[in-house]
Amino acid sequence: MFQAAAKSLVFALNTPISRGILVNIRRYCKETPIKLRISEALSGAELGENVKVEGWVRSVRAQRANLFLHVNDGSSLQSLQIVATSELNDPSLTFGSAVEVTGRLKKSPHQKQPVELEAEQILVVGECNPVDFPFKIKERHGLEYIRHFPHLRCRTNAFSSLLRIRSEAAAAIHSYFKENGFVQIHTPVITSNDCEGAGELFQVEPSGPEKTEEDDYFFSVPTFLTVSGQLHLEVMSGAFSRVYTFGPTFRAENSQSRRHLAEFYMVEAEVSFTHSLEDLMKVMEDVFRSATEHVLARCAADVDLFHKHVTPGHRNDVDAMLKRKFSVMTYTEAIDVLKRSSQTFVFPVDWGCDLQTEHEKHLVKHCGNIPVFVTDYPYNLKPFYARDNLDHPKHTTAAVDLLVPGVGELCGGTLREERLDLLSARLQQAGLEDTYSWYLDLRRFGSVPHGGFGLGFERYLQCILGVDNIKDVIPFPRVSGTCLL
Template structure:
């Protein structure tokens, strides 16, 4: 007999004579002649209640069942006589697949997020984290659906790369060289003897590779893991994270901003439409303002604001910020949240940043002081998307690379794309975990990724 998922049982519109369900015990309570078992199989937030009568053959074994045990239960789905659920299962057979000892750490009480991070291999069995990762799964599908509906092609860009897209230098080196081997007199590794014959790293972005395919296939996107060796222990940073990166040929900055706004709204609405039960948990127990915040984003026209105007607003704000506000400095999270939550009270797209604080590939504006860059800021999160129109003019791009101190020989293939049929094109990156933080109200990025990688932590 085929196993029935709990999510299908609780949605049933009629009793079922014979069901077969498998899952893990959340709680168990024994009465004089029967036992109540709350069983969850991970398919949804709700448990299914199992009623086990003492007349069952192995009732002595049932009485030994503990929280965390894995069971297979056969029985009838009937209307529940108790409150809190519409249906319950009257068990005719209970097979104990495995028991969990009394030391099982997830007992019926609220555990702190800090504690659950220390047992990340077990935390998906809790209500909160089961809900987080079901939403993560659904939202991943929503990403692919969005781009497929708009004719984008999905490509897979390299995880191992010889390029530093951001130019920040915070890269994880990939090498087969023995770290204890002596270095040449210059004190550097001789990468000629390494696997690739040159220095290689884990990627911080698939953008440069995606540009090559946009200049062949038109509209493309990549969605995969990226890595940054930033020694940060804040609630916004992990060393391994996922990025959604579309790249569009024949698209300027305006078109780029429009797509970014549409994507943010689509993913929020998709989550509300497909994950309502799980989102209700976060709206009740994590962030009471979650749904009003999301409704505001979906219903708003995102404000377009030049970087210079944003700096002026922040300098005039009667707020004591921790970080300085000055033209030519990057905006910090506190500045972004002030603009979205206090000043305009809706999402904002800031554009035309000073070229001195942006990477070499962004298109230089006519003033030759700013670039056609944009960041999308949303309440509670701050920046959720960062992107730009790319510099398609070969001579300008070469000049930008020289200013940044980058070797044109190392980027020969990237420059080739500007020699052969170059066109205006643009794209952006969306942090997938930041989108998950937005739709759940979770405030720490480590709690929306299955096994967070942070400085000094790689246990799982």
């Protein structure tokens, strides 16, 4: 049957009419340009073919007989050189304008670029007045300057590189958790819980005609933008041994510091059936190493741009972090290090004090400028869910922070208090027993020892790129006093 069908098909294609159709199809396919992204064109995969690229002009150089453009569409740091006759020049063909170019992709005679596009047609899709455009051709604009233009800064090399790095880093983190058996949970953005207990909450209320009275809440109870997905992950850890979430979190913290945002992204994970902080520390370190190695491999040109022109010399610091095992010290040991230091701190140091950024950076420096885990914090410094170290000489909890160069705290985690009597007593002491009655149920029905942590994604990017201000590693920074765009 199959052979008969094949013979019929061959016969049909050999008729004069069918041969004519095939010729026309081949002619149409040959004449129709192949649409490529700039990164695809630079790879040379369609060398010699008629292609079409779309993007934004990064440079224009007109000569008497020829026109040279560099066009970029965001898919690569490197731009594609367009070579055209002067007849294709146009007054609207300026730096920043959007174009569509059709022509033949050829091998470039210049060593610095693998290919170039010999243009047959250049269409200006969107004009750009270079006089009013805040970024100037052949100028290297600093991160602080381009921050004033959140709607345009993605057009610069530095910020487009940052966004590609950010995308790859997020993909690497998801890949790590998937490969290690974690189930992704989409935790809610709107919640009735204050996980951190610090009161730095954005309350959610309807506006307009649906606005409710103060005593008539939309959800029947006060609700807020989430500060952490941890408590919801703990719910899931009663059925899944490994879970994680990756999403936006919010803090109504009136801070203008270089490492705080009102809206930022958090990577949070929860591991069941663990009695050990070492288990959490291993996941923290592995996530950091895995994501960083992935970014260095997949975004080499973009990372090099930062390490050469934005934060010179930082690559050596990143390599050192990857080569050496992270240090570990207890909170008590950390206080001893700080007390012995000759440095004068703004915030006084004593056992029981909360570590400030200046303390954290000093501890990292003390350990050779590599990441350091600080464990066993005082009981009163950690939230109600932190596990009580009953056998510790001082009243501490099974908590751990990961401190990294240039940033300070990157991760914070604890073993969770799974013992119902101790957890109930602490909630009762804080007047939260009724609010978290559901949380106590988690300990009543099949509870297991478990723990988890949160990693600030923007701080991670600051660490590996050496960027000083957290506002420069997020597309649209949200801070108190301003909400541009």
